[in-house]
Amino acid sequence: MKLPFLFTFLSIGFFLAQQNVVIHSGTPTEPSIAIHPTNPNILVAGANINNYYYSTNGGLNWTLKSLSSTYGVWGDPALVFDNAGNLFFAHLSNPSSGSWLDRIVVQKSTNGGATYDNGSYVGLNGKQHDKQWLAADSNNNLYMTWTQFDSYGSANPNDKSSILFSKSTNGGTSWSTPIKINQIDGDCVDQDNTVEGAVPAIGPNNEIYVSWAGPAGLVFDRSLDGGNTWLTNDIKIADIPGGWDFSIPGLDRSNGLPITACDISNGPNRGTIYVNWSDQRNGIDNTDIFLSKSIDGGNTWSTPTKVNNDNSGKQQFLTWMAIDQSNGNLYFVFYDRRSYSDNQTDVYLARSTDGGQTFVNIKINQTTFTPNPSIFFGDYTNIAARNGVIHAIWGDRVGGSSRIVTAKILDSNILQTVENVTDQNINFYPNPVDKEAYISYKLHASSLVEINIYDMSGRLVRQVLRENQGYGKYIQKIDVEHLKMKKGNYICELKVDGVLKKSVPFIK
Known part of the structure; x- marks a missing residue:
């Protein structure tokens, strides 16, 4: 099949012009961000250990405050609004009258994150509780999943970690x-063979979906x-070669724990479940961002697809994913070193408008940084x-100071940027491809x-050409039929003197 194709693709490494806002300088880490369901100018964020931030003008300005509770506040902020506009801030505990990580605490705000109640808690049972995440369904029920440790950090084989679930049907007042x-x-070592990364997601009919990583790989x-x-037997999504706890040069630690999300929009991919993570299946010096999806409620899963669209052999890590439920578009934020040979780091946004088949990548940070x-x-x-507006948040380290940084990106500007930077001297056609294509x-x-x-997934299928060529115009035929390529999605890359000039997703 041959169809006319309008090619709009972003050149690798191009910076999408928009304002980065530094909302905190100091030592904050592990940020979380949420958008009010009916007033997009209200944004709330949190970061370790007890920092919270709120904006009433769409992220241009932020107010910084410290969160407190008699149950203790000890990091890992997770924020979610329910449909009524109530905000719930879940975090770890370290109470003066209790012990470290002895429960998960959830504090509620009814004024857009400006102030919070003392909170409620769940899990107080003499064990440690870590890495919790929240979701709210259409009836404003709250769901939470997290990791319980019999004894955190213990190497005793009799000590186990497990995934727990609890819910609140009364606005966070109490938990099951x-x-x-x-x-x-x-x-309980808190490494590859510990079960972690349980981020709950809600389906179109208030189904609850969750995945995590551990000794069984990535499961659902x-x-x-x-x-x-719940299911009698967890369903395996994929292996995680090298495990979820891996090393990134220049970082004290890193992980590739999964994020689960479900499309509940009225778009063409309604009901599709997505799981996003990172791993080192392509080598310890080539960490990549991956996505797998299920269109049958989690019974079967697609082969992992690479989200970062470079083939630089460099590091991409610490990803997060969100779905715009007004249209089903997917967005990812992650750290990226594709442009450097050392530990310099950028922040990239990836977007997919076709259910995770193809991705546009754009650089969104204004200041490149090097972690300490x-x-x-x-x-x-x-x-x-939400509604075509994306808010990314990340931590970096610039000028000797750690920072929390946000960026507001309009979906419409992503398309405009892609079109504007397309090299008009390079074309790939047709797309989809039947027997042959041309670049x-x-x-x-x-x-x-x-x-x-x-x-x-980033694996080389075939090198079509590698030769020295002189000044002039060229049309290179790609004999797809002769290459005996199976039907599916591929990427064609053109490099000149080792520099990537164009990367084209195409369909066979």
């Missing part, structure tokens, strides 16, 4: 007795009755999207030209 939902326990569970019952391995950098970034380009000097085809 936690239940264990995983089948295969982890250890669901409840169709408000969390009362002696300073705790945190375990995640965060992102929120045309112009050289201004003698150069080494490479044309490579990759699958969506």
Whole structure:
């Protein structure tokens, strides 16, 4: 099949012009951000250990305050609005009258995150509780999943970690007795064989979906009755080669824990469940961001697809994902080193408008930074999207100071930016491809030209061309039929003297 194709793709490394706002300088890490459901000018964020921020003008200005509770505030902020506009701030505990991580605390705000009540808690049972996340359904019920440690950091094989679930049906006033939902326990070392990363997501009919990583790889569970019952056996999504706890040069630690989200928009991918994570299947020096999806309620899962659309062999890490439920568009934020040979780091946004088949990547930070391995950098970034407006938040370190930074991106500007930076001298056609495709380009000097085809996980399928060419215009034929490529999604890349000039997603 041959169809006309209007190509609009962002050149790698281009910066999308928009204002970065530094909302905190100091030592904050692990930010979370949320958008009010009916007033997009109200934004709320949190960061370790007890910092919270709110904006009433769409993120241009922020107010910084410290969160307090008699139950203790000890980091890992997780924020969610319900449909009534109530904000819930979940975090770890360290109470003066209790012990470290002895419960999960949830504090409520009814004024857009300006002030909070003392909170409620769940999980007080003599064990440690960590890495909690929240979701709210259409009836304003709250759901929370997290990791319980028999004894945090213990190497005793008799000490286990498990995934717990609890819910509140009264606006966070109280929580149900936690239940264990995983089948295969982890250890308590807080590394690859510990079960972690349980981020709940809500389906179109208030299904509860969640995935996590651990000794069984990346697995999925669901409840169709408000969390009362769960699958008898967790469903495996994918292996995580090298595990979820891996090393990134210049960081004191890193991980690739999953994020689960579900499309509840009225778009074409309504009901699709997505899981986003990072791992080192392509090598310890080439960490990548991945996505898998299910269109049958989590029974089966797609082969992992690479979200970062470079093939630089560099590091991409600490990802987060959000869905704009007005249209089903997917957005990802992650750290990226594609442009450097050292530990310099940028922040990238990726967007998919076709259910995770193809991705546009754009750089969104204004200041490149280099982490300090002696300073705790945190375990995640965060992102929120609503009605075509995206708010990304991340931590960095500039001028010897750690910072929390936000960026507001309009979806309409992403398309405009992509169109504006397209190199009009390079074209790929047709798309979709039947038997053959062509890439045309112009050289201004003698150069080494490479044309490579990759699958969506970043593996090289075929090198079409690698030769020195002189000044002039060229049209290179790609004989897809002769290459015996299976039907699917691919990427064609053109490099000139080792520099990536164009990366084109195409369909066979």
